[in-house]
Amino acid sequence: MKKLLLAFCACVASASIFAQNKKSAEIIKKEALKQETVLDSIDYLKRNLDFADTAADTRSLLYYTGTLQEQLGLYTDAGNSYAKAAGIAAHDASNMPKVTSEQLVLNAVRANLCAGNWETADSYLNSAVRNSKNETVSATVKLYSVWSELCKASSVPGADISDSVELLKAYSSMQSMKSVKTQVLFTLWHLTSARVYAEELNREFPLSPEASVANGKSQIMRVPFWYFVPKENSASSSQKLYNENSESQKKEVSSAQPEISLSQKHSGKKQQLGLFKKKENADDCIRNAKQKGFDAYCYTETRSSGTTYFIVAVDENASMTMGQKLKNAGIDCYTIE
Secondary structure, eight states: OHHHHHHHHHHHHHHHHHHHHOBOHHHHHHHHTTSSSHHHHHHHHHHTGGGBSSHHHHHHHHHHHHHHHHHTTOHHHHHHHHHHHHTSOOOOOTTSOOOOHHHHHHHHHHHHHHTTOHHHHHHHHTSGGGGOSOHHHHHHHHHHHHHHHHHHHTTSTTOOOHHHHHHHHHHTTOGGGGGGHHHHHHHHHHHHOOHHHHHHHHHHOTTSHHHHHHTTSSOOOOOHHHHHSOOGGGHHHHHHHHHSOHHHHHHHHHHHSOOOOOOOOOSSOEEEEEEESSHHHHHHHHHHHHHTTOOOEEEEEEOTTSOEEEEEEEEOOTTSOHHHHHHHTTOOOEEEO
16 A cells, blocks of 8 residues: 555656646747757757647747748748647647647648648648638638649649749739739749839839849849749740750759868858758858858758758958848848857
């Protein structure tokens, strides 16, 4: 009897200690923001998911983790975080960003499209969001469905995207699609290069990021989706390129753009321009920065998960104005140590 009583007390004590380790999403978020880098914050959030007090706290932490991952260009990881959050039947945690389950699903779709994962994006689009009664959600589903078709077309040399272009043209004049009109016009401009769409963006949405990019004031982010979707007037040329000798093409590309050597991480403050899993993407980022007069370099960091990232940075100057100079040149960045 005494042994049973002792065992029971031990279980109660263990449960009590475990319960004491539970934290609200708000507290875990605040602790994550104290970490040295954004990647460290993400790692902290992921490690502490099991210590979230309630299902609502877990949902909100997954959503917040996804937003950080998406901002860093970790699109597949962000899509997974959003999808996990969407699968939790709970409300928003106290003092955390508000988000509906439908918005979480759409976030997962967007992140996967950014990564080029159109099959995964389609599976989410074919969920309950397709029958949403919310006009904004419905409009976004229609837009993302076109984007998914374009993403799929990027894997087919010489793909015909005329149907997608015509559908977007129809969407641009629909009142029910007004909530996503900037994205519709921008996609049309990107696909066709027609100035009429840039002018319409400038006229109706002059302060939008889409208008800024279309009018040459900013650069589009290095997102696989926007880099690889086929252009309307390039179908025949892409088919021709596909039929050429691939080995000679690789040699030409290699000689035209040699690989950039890795550097050691410099001490002191610096501006991070990008974080990539692939070295070639980091090289593209460096070339773009150097073309604009910035001494960008790349170094590697291996996270606790074992994943090695290529980080592109520019050292801060004495007047601490490097970040503003980069942004004035249309290059996104943020300060790191």
